[in-house]
Amino acid sequence: QSVLTQPPSASGTPGQRVTISCSGSSSNIGSNYVFWYQQLPGTAPKLLIYRNNLRPSGVPDRFSGSKSGTSASLAISGLRSEDEADYYCVARDDSLSGPVFGGGTKLTVL
Amino acid sequence: QVQLQESGPGLVKPSQTLSLTCTVSGGSINSGSYFWTWIRQHPGKGLEWIGFIYYSGTTYYNPSLQSRLTISVDTSKNRFSLKLSSVTAADTAVYYCARGVGTVTTPWFDPWGQGTLVTVSS
Numbered sequence: 001q002s003v004l005t006q007p008p009s010a011s012g013t014p015g016q017r018v019t020i021s022c023s024g025s026s027s028n029i030g031s032n033y034v035f036w037y038q039q040l041p042g043t044a045p046k047l048l049i050y051r052n053n054l055r056p057s058g059v060p061d062r063f064s065g066s067k068s069g070t071s072a073s074l075a076i077s078g079l080r081s082e083d084e085a086d087y088y089c090v091a092r093d094d095s096l097s098g099p100v101f102g103g104g105t106k107l108t109v110l
Numbered sequence: 111q112v113q114l115q116e117s118g119p120g121l122v123k124p125s126q127t128l129s130l131t132c133t134v135s136g137g138s139i140n141s142g143s144y145f146w147t148w149i150r151q152h153p154g155k156g157l158e159w160i161g162f163i164y165y166s167g168t169t170y171y172n173p174s175l176q177s178r179l180t181i182s183v184d185t186s187k188n189r190f191s192l193k194l195s196s197v198t199a200a201d202t203a204v205y206y207c208a209r210g211v212g213t214v215t216t217p218w219f220d221p222w223g224q225g226t227l228v229t230v231s232s
């Protein structure tokens with residue numbers, strides 16, 4: 001059971017906007033930055049969002065992150081078939097003194 | 111462009127020690143701006159942080175693995191290594207190495223190696 005809680009699945013049609021939630025506690029999301037990773041099938045995770053809402057170079061602005069209290073969200077607008085992947089949220093947990101991952105959300109583009 | 115590549119046995123017997131190496135190319139492991147990370151993913155499941163190491167040798171371990179874990183760095187060969195002792199089937203996973211950016215309190219991981227599957231079985 002993961003420390004950060006994500007819905008196991010999400011879906012949308014091309015062009016739609018979808019959001020993926022990530023719920024934690026005061027010892028992780030509530031007091032630390034949130035990061036998001038995209039894992040395409042059969043590949044290693046790739047950084048998508050860092051420090052809550054910043055995009056690395058090369059990540060389209062269709063992807064955005066936000067955080068409020070002990071929860072965070074990843075939003076994907078203008079959904080495309082190549083967005084079909086697993087998405088993971090991550091935050092440092094002060095109790096663990098290290099990062100904890102969400103269980104991942106499998107995004108299906110219908 | 112920094113690249114990371116994991117290497118090591120794909121099959122380890124129960125109770126033995128799992129040993130993996132991550133070779134860094136396209137950049138120096140000596141940079142104080144980064145730290146070097148191991149993360150694993152159990153089959154069909156989520157990700158688990160294993161530990162970090164700085165080029166100086168300072169380490170940070172996941173408490174759940176700490177008693178069995180050693181992460182070391184070899185700056186002369188630009189690589190770092192993972193040793194996990196007394197393995198069981200629960201240690202079967204894809205093991206990734208990654209570069210840690212930021213600080214150990216606000217780390218992100220970029221880039222990652224391609225990952226290597228380690229199966230614990232007799």
